[in-house]
Amino acid sequence: MSKTFTKDDVASHSKAADGLWIIVDEDVYDVTKFQDEHPGGKKILQRVAGKDASKQFWKYHNESILKKYKGQLQIGSLDTKKAAAPAPAAAPKKAAPKPAASSSSDVTPAATAAPQDPFGELIPFSDPSWYQGYASPYFNESHAALREEARSWVESEIEPYVTEWDEAKEVPAHIYKQMGERGYLAGLMGMKFPQQHTPYRVESVGPDRWDLFHEMLLTDELSRAGSGGLVWNLLGGFGIGCPPMAKFGKKELVDRILPGILAGDKRICLAITEPDAGSDVANLTCEAKLSEDGKHYIVNGEKKWITNGIWADYFTTAVRTGEPGMNGVSVLLIEREAGGVSTRRMDCQGVWSSGTTYITFEDVKVPVENLIGKENQGFKVIMTNFNHERIGIVIQCVRFARVCYEESVKYAHKRKTFGKRLIDHPVIRMKLAHMARQIEATYNWLENIIFQCQCMEDTEAMLKLGGAIAGLKAQATTTFEFCAREASQIFGGLSYSRGGQGGKVERLYRDVRAYAIPGGSEEIMLDLSMRQSLRVHGMFGMKL
Numbered sequence: 345m346s347k348t349f350t351k352d353d354v355a356s357h358s359k360a361a362d363g364l365w366i367i368v369d370e371d372v373y374d375v376t377k378f379q380d381e382h383p384g385g386k387k388i389l390q391r392v393a394g395k396d397a398s399k400q401f402w403k404y405h406n407e408s409i410l411k412k413y414k415g416q417l418q419i420g421s422l423d424t425k426k427a428a429a430p431a432p433a434a435a436p437k438k439a440a441p442k443p444a445a446s447s448s449s450d451v452t453p454a455a456t457a458a459p460q461d462p463f464g465e466l467i468p469f470s471d472p473s474w475y476q477g478y479a480s481p482y483f484n485e486s487h488a489a490l491r492e493e494a495r496s497w498v499e500s501e502i503e504p505y506v507t508e509w510d511e512a513k514e515v516p517a518h519i520y521k522q523m524g525e526r527g528y529l530a531g532l533m534g535m536k537f538p539q540q541h542t543p544y545r546v547e548s549v550g551p552d553r554w555d556l557f558h559e560m561l562l563t564d565e566l567s568r569a570g571s572g573g574l575v576w577n578l579l580g581g582f583g584i585g586c587p588p589m590a591k592f593g594k595k596e597l598v599d600r601i602l603p604g605i606l607a608g609d610k611r612i613c614l615a616i617t618e619p620d621a622g623s624d625v626a627n628l629t630c631e632a633k634l635s636e637d638g639k640h641y642i643v644n645g646e647k648k649w650i651t652n653g654i655w656a657d658y659f660t661t662a663v664r665t666g667e668p669g670m671n672g673v674s675v676l677l678i679e680r681e682a683g684g685v686s687t688r689r690m691d692c693q694g695v696w697s698s699g700t701t702y703i704t705f706e707d708v709k710v711p712v713e714n715l716i717g718k719e720n721q722g723f724k725v726i727m728t729n730f731n732h733e734r735i736g737i738v739i740q741c742v743r744f745a746r747v748c749y750e751e752s753v754k755y756a757h758k759r760k761t762f763g764k765r766l767i768d769h770p771v772i773r774m775k776l777a778h779m780a781r782q783i784e785a786t787y788n789w790l791e792n793i794i795f796q797c798q799c800m801e802d803t804e805a806m807l808k809l810g811g812a813i814a815g816l817k818a819q820a821t822t823t824f825e826f827c828a829r830e831a832s833q834i835f836g837g838l839s840y841s842r843g844g845q846g847g848k849v850e851r852l853y854r855d856v857r858a859y860a861i862p863g864g865s866e867e868i869m870l871d872l873s874m875r876q877s878l879r880v881h882g883m884f885g886m887k888l
């Protein structure tokens with residue numbers, strides 16, 4: 345914005361007839377046309393027109409409002425403004441990320457314990473400690489480059505619009521396409537970067553260097569926009585529907601459909617849950633009968649609560665091909681264009697923009713080549729997938745808990761009650777401390793689990809880590825629920841109404857159950873964590 349104005353220039357625009365200008369942080373905004381649509385009312389703008397309204401502005405809004413409206417309303421800056429003064433409360437930015445060398449594949453990153461440069465706003469516990477100048481055995485300069493790349497994309501192109509998209513129950517298609525073109529979809533499958541199936545690369549990290557910690561931090565940064573619906577829209581169906589197909593599908597099938605999916609042109613989801621069977625996979629009833637010529641399966645049945653189903657081109661579907669119980673279950677890749685697939689959107693409490701769907705399959709013809717894994721051995725395919733799904737849920741929950749905490753810390757520094765800022769009341773600090781200790785405990789366990797996954801093959805990880813991951817999922821969802829509740833109490837009425845300063849907290853509060861129930865409810869997770877761990881440690885020679 346090259347135009348400069350004096351304070352007197354601005355002062356001469358204080359009445360409707362001359363146009364209404366205001367100053368916020370030394371930038372000048374023309375709000376003449378905007379006044380009628382200002383959600384806070386036009387009178388309030390008219391009262392500060394011609395003046396510096398920074399103090400009033402920051403009292404009622406957070407940063408995303410300026411990011412969203414700057415392009416539309418800013419007409420210049422004050423002549424007294426120093427060049428490139430930092431925006432208020434913005435993250436200290438470093439130079440653009442350089443692609444990290446792609447020569448070494450750092451499977452065990454232990455040698456890189458030197459701290460990375462501090463990054464972000466440095467509010468204690470509002471980012472992982474390795475963002476804040478503390479040493480880590482897991483994260484190196486390639487992770488630091490990716491965190492900057494991802495944060496800058498999310499902050500500029502996603503976060504300012506998330507509320508709108510959530511209300512519209514849809515994320516614009518170009519964002520999903522960018523997920524493909526930025527190489528993010530390829531990096532989010534819990535496996536080696538599939539460079540043979542996509543020309544797209546992540547700008548700041550070479551494919552050979554890509555590891556599970558890159559994947560973790562990418563999901564973490566996407567979650568920072570504070571919307572479960574957004575994250576599930578972008579990776580909910582893909583992250584659980586694509587890996588089984590990519591890992592267990594026949595080569596011809598994978599070669600045919602994976603490139604379109606990774607490019608962000610085609611969408612895939614996972615269809616397991618049924619109206620009657622819940623996630624009780626062993627009892628599912630959607631049936632697939634082999635045709636007489638043995639060339640197709642004919643699929644009939646229903647699936648419910650399927651994330652992204654409404655937009656999906658492909659459905660990684662659990663079907664019954666054999667006897668009752670787990671040994672009669674197979675997994676098929678069903679293509680929408682085969683016909684006989686109907687999808688309808690479901691209205692749910694949270695994750696509005698994720699496209700939760702009810703699906704009906706009626707005499708759908710599926711070529712036998714679309715069988716994923718072996719016939720009647722689909723249970724193993726599904727179980728292997730659970731660790732990846734649950735870890736994804738954990739990463740999101742920890743960041744959502746951090747968002748609730750971070751929003752609360754910021755708000756507690758500006759809101760005054762009984763003559764003091766909220767942060768000066770011990771009862772509020774107590775709430776923040778309880779949030780922080782749970783967030784850090786959960787995150788540190790998560791880092792350890794990611795490291796273990798990185799050191800094991802899928803099958804070994806399924807067996808050895810299944811119990812711990814189930815326990816961690818329960819830990820993460822209860823932490824998220826606790827933080828959403830406490831943040832909501834701190835924000836009061838602002839988190840009871842939708843949008844505005846408490847908007848993220850209100851939305852996340854509604855999203856809590858979408859994490860505590862699917863992928864294994866807290867009750868099932870806690871029980872499984874003990875049963876599985878005891879069983880596995882029995883095999884290790886546990887002495888009781």
Ligand code: HEM
Pocket residue numbers: 366368373375382383384385388389392397400401404405406409413417843844845
């Ligand atoms: C660039 C100028 C401004 C823009 C683009 C803007 C935009 C907005 C938006 C989008 C909202 C809806 C709530 C939200 O999403 O946060 C809002 C609410 C509000 N704004 Fe502004 N605003 C501006 C300036 C101001 C100023 C200077 C004042 C005070 C003097 C003000 C007072 C308010 C109030 C009181 C609300 C209602 C807050 C609530 O519901 O709790 N706004 N504004």
